[in-house]
Amino acid sequence: MRYFLEFAYKGTNYHGWQYQPNATSVQETLTKAISTILKTEIELVGAGRTDSGVHAKQMFAHFDYDLEIDVPYLSHKLNSFLPKDIAVLDFHKVHDEAHARFDAKKRTYEYQIHNKKDVFESDNSWYYQHDLNVDKMNEACKILFNYIDFECFSKVHTDVNTFNCTIFEANWTRVENRLVFTISADRFLRNMVRAIVGTMINIGLEKISLQDFIQIIESKDRNKAGFSVPAHGLYLTKVEYPFLRK
DSSP: OEEEEEEEEOGGGSSOSSOBTTBOOHHHHHHHHHHHHHTSOOOOEESOOOOTTOEEEEEEEEEEOSSOOOHHHHHHHHHHHSOTTEEEEEEEEEOTTOOTTTTOOEEEEEEEEESSOOTTSTTTSEEOOSOOOHHHHHHHHHHHTTOSBOGGGSOTTOOOSOOBOOEEEEEEEEETTEEEEEEEESOOOTTHHHHHHHHHHHHHTTSSOHHHHHHHHHHTOGGGSOOOOOGGGEEEEEEEOTTSOO
16 A cells, blocks of 8 residues: 655754765655654655755655554654654555655745844744845746746756746745745756745845846856855745645
8 A cells, every 4th residue: 555654844954855875864764763663664755855954844755555554643653753853744545656756746845034133043044134125026936937947047967857847836925024935836956946046135136137037047057047045944835736635
């Protein structure tokens, strides 16, 4: 039987989701925990990979197991066994061909910025004190919908067959001392969200224009886009599947 494991994690102490040869990953930590409790070797296949230091409010991974799972019991046992920065949210029994990565139809990320120094947010949000023109940054968001090729925001030498992504939502909102960028798409390239945010910061600082932003996208050149903002402000907030309830 195939199950989807739904979970969340704070990425500060991990070198991303995916296994790393000489570093601790979320995948390794979760796999060891569930294999220990179920007393059999479990292989987790994630919905995607997040970089070192990136957080997830909702993430999925699938695995196969021969027996029916007692969801409340297993969730309780795993949460008692796991470190405090990884939490199991639920298990979903799915059809045998369901795939956590390939069946995801929509992913949503948020990037959190705070502009007033806050000692309690230092690991959870990027402190950036400069004034930004948020209206211009939201104008830049609208430009994203006109394109599907986002090679200019992709990490170079990445192993992908296409740089095409369909963006469904992109906007900046301000709440008190916090600025939040929300973006949804069918897929994301490596480092894509952090590069988009860094480029839009330059728009907000009025270092580059909206026309410059268009030229950057059309150039397909990562060197022409902005800097990559720090990982600790980035959250994967939602992964959506056609066969799971919303």
